[in-house]
Amino acid sequence: MSLLQCPRCRRGSLAEGQGGLQCAQCQTRFPSVGGLPWLLPEPALALGGWRNRLTLYLDEFAAAERAARADLVLAVRPSTRRRIEALAEAYHRQAAAVRSLLAALMLQALPLSHATSLAFDTRLPLAQDLHSYYTNLHRDWCWGDAENVAMHQLVVDLQGPARARVLVLGAGGCRLAYDLHRHGVQPLTVALDINPLLLLAAERILQGERVELYEFPIAPLTASDAAVARSLSAPAPVRTGLELVFADAFQAPFAPQSFDLVITPWLIDIVEEEPAALAAAMNRLLAPGGRWVNVGSLALPWRRPALRPGPQELLELVREAGFAVAGERDAELPYMRSPASRHARLERVHAFAADKLRRSAQEAQATGRPGWLQDSSAPVPSTEQVQLNAEAARIRAILLALVDGRRSVDELVRIVTEQRLLPADQAVSAVRQLLEGLHELERRGRSPS
Numbered sequence: 001m002s003l004l005q006c007p008r009c010r011r012g013s014l015a016e017g018q019g020g021l022q023c024a025q026c027q028t029r030f031p032s033v034g035g036l037p038w039l040l041p042e043p044a045l046a047l048g049g050w051r052n053r054l055t056l057y058l059d060e061f062a063a064a065e066r067a068a069r070a071d072l073v074l075a076v077r078p079s080t081r082r083r084i085e086a087l088a089e090a091y092h093r094q095a096a097a098v099r100s101l102l103a104a105l106m107l108q109a110l111p112l113s114h115a116t117s118l119a120f121d122t123r124l125p126l127a128q129d130l131h132s133y134y135t136n137l138h139r140d141w142c143w144g145d146a147e148n149v150a151m152h153q154l155v156v157d158l159q160g161p162a163r164a165r166v167l168v169l170g171a172g173g174c175r176l177a178y179d180l181h182r183h184g185v186q187p188l189t190v191a192l193d194i195n196p197l198l199l200l201a202a203e204r205i206l207q208g209e210r211v212e213l214y215e216f217p218i219a220p221l222t223a224s225d226a227a228v229a230r231s232l233s234a235p236a237p238v239r240t241g242l243e244l245v246f247a248d249a250f251q252a253p254f255a256p257q258s259f260d261l262v263i264t265p266w267l268i269d270i271v272e273e274e275p276a277a278l279a280a281a282m283n284r285l286l287a288p289g290g291r292w293v294n295v296g297s298l299a300l301p302w303r304r305p306a307l308r309p310g311p312q313e314l315l316e317l318v319r320e321a322g323f324a325v326a327g328e329r330d331a332e333l334p335y336m337r338s339p340a341s342r343h344a345r346l347e348r349v350h351a352f353a354a355d356k357l358r359r360s361a362q363e364a365q366a367t368g369r370p371g372w373l374q375d376s377s378a379p380v381p382s383t384e385q386v387q388l389n390a391e392a393a394r395i396r397a398i399l400l401a402l403v404d405g406r407r408s409v410d411e412l413v414r415i416v417t418e419q420r421l422l423p424a425d426q427a428v429s430a431v432r433q434l435l436e437g438l439h440e441l442e443r444r445g446r447s448p449s
C-alpha cells in the first residue's frame, strides 16, 4: 500500500475504500476485480473495454461451435465426425470456463452490442486482445519446466545481488514472477499486467487451485491435439508477498522510486511506446542504484524507422535515460514449444541489466499520452488519421447500405462509379474485395484465433 500512487492524477496516495481503492487527491475510485486491484488511469473505461473483449471472445467461440456443428453435416467419415465433435465440445467448454474465470469483469454495467464494439474497434484494440498471449498460460503452468527455467535463469544471472522490492511488468501468466519470488528472498514481488484472462487465471493458480482450460495449438501434432484439455497448476505453494495488479506498465500506479528491481520480459518489444519514453518510465519506478533487467527479441512493432532501435542503439538510449549498463548478452531461449504442436520457436533474445545512476530528464513526460487524452475536456485534434478513417468509414457505409438483397455486384459497381466514390477501373475489384472479405468471415464462422 505504501508504494501505491494514483495512476490518474499521479499525485495522490491510495487508501482502501468501498470495494476497492480511492485516490486521496482526485478521489478516483479503483475497483477490485476478482480480488485484484484494478489500477488503470481510466478504470471504468478500461473495465468496459475488457468487458467488450470478453463478450466478443464468447461470441467468437459460440460462432466457432456453431460452424463446427454445421460442418458435421458434411462429414462422412467417422474419424472426421469424431474430430469435429471434439472441437465443437472444446469451444463450448472453453467459453464456459473463460466466462466463469472472468465473471468478476461482468459484475458492473452492460456490455456493448457486437456492432458497436466492431465500430469502435474493440475487436482488435490497438494490439491487445483477450486471447493475446493466452498460450503463455499453458507454457507457464503446464508444459513442463524447460522454457520457464531458461527464462528464470537468464533473469537471475542479470539481476545481481538480492533486491527488496521487485516489479515484473507485463507479467502475463506470472510464472517468472512466481519463480523469482519462490526462489528469491525479497519480501515483495509485484506482477503487473493489463490482461484480465492471464492475471485472473494466474491468481487462482497461485492460490493453489487447478484451472481447467483448453489449448488450441497452432499446428496440432495429431487430430486430437486440435483442442487439448489442460489442467494448469503451480508446482508448489508460494510464500506471501507476491502481489498481482491490473495496471498499464507505462502509467504504473506506484510512487517514483518504489522498486529496487524492475523486469520487462518480452514487453518493450510488443508495446507501442517510444523507446526513450519507455526508458524514462523505468527510471521513474526505480530507486537510485536500482536495476532494470530487460529480455526480448527486439522485434519492435513501430513502423517509423527512427523508433526501431537495434540493441546497441537501445543501450545508448538507456544510458541517456540515466542508467549505467551493468550487463548485456544475447541468449537462445526456447519459446512457445507446446508438446501438442508442430510449431515451436527458438528466440535469440537480447537481454540487458542497467543500473539507475540519476533521474531521467524525460521523466515528466514518461506517460507518452497526449494532453487531450489525459484531460478529457481538451479539444481533440483532427489529425490526418482521423480524417482518413472518417472518409473510409463514410465510403464503406455508403456501399454496405446499398446492399439490399436485390442489387448485383455489377449494379453496386455502377452506383459507386456514378457517385465518384471510386474510379471505374478500380471499382469492380474494390467492391468485390470488400464483399468477398465479409463473405469469408461469414463462411469461416469467425473462428477464434
Ligand SMILES: C[S@@+](CC[C@H](N)C(=O)[O-])C[C@H]1O[C@@H](n2cnc3c(N)ncnc32)[C@H](O)[C@@H]1O
Binding pocket: 128, 133, 136, 169, 170, 171, 172, 173, 192, 193, 194, 195, 198, 247, 248, 249, 250, 264, 265, 266, 267, 270, 271
Ligand atoms: C509478449 S507477452 C510476455 C508475457 C510474459 N512477460 C512472458 O514472458 O511470458 C506481453 C505481456 O505484456 C502485457 N502488456 C501489454 N501491454 C501492456 C501494458 N501497457 N502494460 C502492462 N502489460 C502489458 C500483455 O498482456 C502480455 O501479458
